[in-house]
Structures are given as C-alpha cells and as structure tokens.
Amino acid sequence: MDINGSENAGKSILERKAREIALDILTNGMKIYDFSVGYTKNGWKIRVLLDKTSDPRGSVTIEECETYSRLFRMKLDAEISESDQKSYSLEVSSAGAEREISFPDDLERFRELPMKVSFLKEGTIRNAVLDYVRQEKETIFWKMAAVKFNKNQGIYKKNGNAEIGINITDIQRINLYLDF
Numbered sequence: 001m002d003i004n005g006s007e008n009a010g011k012s013i014l015e016r017k018a019r020e021i022a023l024d025i026l027t028n029g030m031k032i033y034d035f036s037v038g039y040t041k042n043g044w045k046i047r048v049l050l051d052k053t054s055d056p057r058g059s060v061t062i063e064e065c066e067t068y069s070r071l072f073r074m075k076l077d078a079e080i081s082e083s084d085q086k087s088y089s090l091e092v093s094s095a096g097a098e099r100e101i102s103f104p105d106d107l108e109r110f111r112e113l114p115m116k117v118s119f120l121k122e123g124t125i126r127n128a129v130l131d132y133v134r135q136e137k138e139t140i141f142w143k144m145a146a147v148k149f150n151k152n153q154g155i156y157k158k159n160g161n162a163e164i165g166i167n168i169t170d171i172q173r174i175n176l177y178l179d180f
Contacts, residue, residue: 014088018046021075025068029054033095044088048072049095057113057176060094068092101174104140107132110176114145118172129177130164139165147179 015037022035033051037044050060050068069092077085101110111132118127129149130142142164144150 014044014046017079018072018076021072021079022048025071025075027068028052028064030060030064030068033058033099042089043086045091046076046088047091049093051095051099053109057097058095058099058110059097065092065094097178098175101176103171103174104135104168107135107140107174114147114177114179116149116175116177117142117166118174119166120170120172125172128164129179133163138168140168140171141165145177147177149177149179 018037019035022032026032029052031051031053032048034047034049036047038047039045048068050065051058052060052064069090072092073090076088076090098116101107101115114129114131116127117130118125120126129145129147131145133141133143135141143161144164
C-alpha cells in the first residue's frame, strides 16, 4: 500500500486500512471512542482514543495503550512500504477522565459519576455539575452535585436536593467531572 501519493488519496487509503486495523485489534471490553487521520508538516498522524466499557470510568491503562499501539503499528507496518512506515506517527490514549459523553446513551453507564452539563436556560448557556437521576421522554432529570464547582458559584446552596429537568434539545454538552 502506498500512502505517499496525493494528500487526499493517501488519507483515504491510510484511513481505511488504519480504521480496519484499529477495530480488528480491540480486546478486553475496549471500544474506539474517537479515531482520526490527518496530515501534518511531519507526515500522517493517526490518533486513536480508547474507551474501556468494563471500567466504571471507561479508563484504559497505560499498559493497555502501549500493547494496543505495538500491535497496531506491527499490523499497519506489515501492510505498507518501508518508506511509508517512516511517514506516519501513531497516538493511542484513553478517552480521558473528563471525556465528553454521548447522551442519552452513556447516561446510565456513568450514572454514579458527576457530570458537567452545559445547557441553554433563558437563551444563555449555563454550566453546572450534576448527578444524573433519570430520563423521561425528552427531559433529563438531575440533582445538583455536591462539588466545589457548584459551591464556589453558590448554585449548590440555592438548589440543594431539588430535581432539575433539562430538555434534551437544550443540552449543549456533557462531560464527566473530576473534583479535586
């Protein structure tokens, strides 16, 4: 396989083969959280973010990333020319402790963890760290999480244990939240 043709043709060939390999070598309850191939001034960059469904936070260990990376590189290098092997870099990592989650799909999975929710309220984007309670049709119900972020903004004291309903269409983004 020759990936050093035109940029678009090279990306298409490399992306297709790299994606195939990335999916083929998943193990231990892992899945791909994000995958990209791009061209930089130093050559092609392949980026794979892993998610571990068997871990409560979805965390993948450094050792798992290293093993995955070695296997990925070995399989890809077997498919491309020796000169092409020098024209790409590979980055494999965990999706991260404060990853963005897909909703409503991941809400149940991460229900025990506080989530930073960005949402529209009266035309303004608001942020709060919330604990997921339940979803009813198009509304997701939350409680204010007892974390520094909320306490520092004075919103925990105001809302306490009251449930907050937010329409799915008003949610801009949800991330897992770590409180230090």
